[in-house]
Amino acid sequence: MEVIRLQYPNEFKINENENIAIALGFFDGLHIGHQKVINKMIEIADKKGLKKAVLTFDPHPSVVLNPKQQRTTYITPLPIKERILEEYGVDYLFVINFSSTFAKLSPETFVREYLIGNNVKEVIAGFDFSYGSLGKGSISTLEQYKEFNTTSIVKEIDHEKKISTTRIRKLLSEDKLEEANRLLGRSYGIEGIVVQGEKRGRTIGFPTANIEPSFKYFLPSLGVYAVTMTIGSDPKIYKGVASIGVKPTFHENHKVTIEVHIIDYDQTIYGETVMVYWEHFIRHELKFDGLDALIEAIQDDKNKAIELLKDK
Template sequence: MKIIRLHYPLDNRQDELKDSAAAIGFFDGLHRGHQNVINKMIEIAEEKGLKKAVMTFDPHPSVVLSPKKQRTTYLTPLDIKLEMLDGMGVDYCFIINFSSAFAALESEYFVSEYLINNKVREVIAGFDFSYGRYGKGNIDTLKANDAFNTTAVAKLTSGSEKISTTKLRDDLAAHRLEEVNDALGRPFEVQGVVVQGEKRGRTIGFPTANVEPEYRYHLPAKGVYAVTLKIDNEEEIYKGVCNVGVKPTFHDNMTRVSIEVHLFDFNRSIYGENVTVYWHNFIRKEQKFSGIDELTEQIGKDKEKAAELLENH
């Protein structure tokens, strides 16, 4: 997949590009609604003999447009998103730097310089996509342009609610992990590296892998979860129980959240290994215990519950 980074003012014309169909959006999470947009792009591109393209933005537009609600953490950080798009067979990924200068551009300029001049012949976007200064451009204004065809993809719902990145983030915060995974069409995942921790787990019979996220992930809310873990360059998937939180039994004022995974029937040292943690089920909220004995008893119950939940994984 060819990655094309675009900064305003545009100074790197891509004359070697071929005509393409482009799916446009931020696509954080690449949930089932996003997949519908991209799959529609692939269908149109293959039908018309065009290159398959995705046009996305970095950072999230809220960093410029909504300082009180800006998103600086992601369900799928940019590098992960690019890996996934490459795996879907995308030929070109345009990454537009979403700056104050870019946000101030008139919608007609965006269409002329970012779409037409990059040889986009088919535009595919969600029904509510907007662009240009004050968001004045929308699907209808795109359809009015005869330099390319525009396809609007209808919203995808789960129950009565639209599947959206905002809903996914809210669900993670409320421990609704099963709803998150249903909307994604896969388990929520975080990539990271195993680093040295406080090593308390091994002293109470539950050694853990302390996973430091590699990117700025939007993490699940503090609590205990049934998870699986994959070590890079290994085929086996390991089952375990994970605590996301601040370890209140041992710390009164800790604010830094850690990810600690206890793997079943596993006794290797894996410090420095790159791993992926897959979240499957929520078990309970993080809590403070009166002491080691009470904590150890609860971890044993959590382990049994996780093993039960993961039996068919």
């Protein structure tokens, strides 16, 4: 897959001999609603012999359009989004820098410069996709162009509610991990590097890998989780119990950290890139009166994680 980063004004033009089917959207999470858009694009491209493309934006438009509620953390940071789309067999990923200047673009200019100008013959997007200054462009305006066909993907519903990135972020923040994973269509994963920590865990019999996220991820709520994990390029799945928190038993106002106790594993893995998959929420973070109470709770967490992950 070729990743093409675009600015405004757009000076890039695709090879004139290549015609394109393109899926439009921000696609944070690449949840099952997004997957429907991507799969429809692939279906149309294969049927009509077109190149497969996705057009997205970076950063999230809210950084420019809604600074009071700007979204600077992601379920699928751009490098992860790139990997997933490559697995789909996408030929081109267009990433437009969503700047203040780009946000002022008229819908007509956006279509002419970024779609028609790049030989787009099929446009696929969610029913609520908007574009151009003040979001004046919509699926309805796209359908008016004769240079390409437009396919609108209807709202994907689960339990009578729209499946959306906003909904999944809310579920992750409310300890509803299993529901969030169901809407994602996979277990939520966070990639990171194993770094040196305080090494307190090994002194109480529960050594942990301290994970520094590689990208600006949206983190689940503070608490303890049953997780699975891969280490480096090894496809083996390890099981563990993880905490996201500030270690209130030992600290006040300390930064949030991610620690994973890998079950039945005793090797040193500093510097390794790992992927932590968040499978089940166990409990909220607590402040304990002493080490004995903490050790007892961690052992209980480990036992629960083993039970919850028995089918993994």
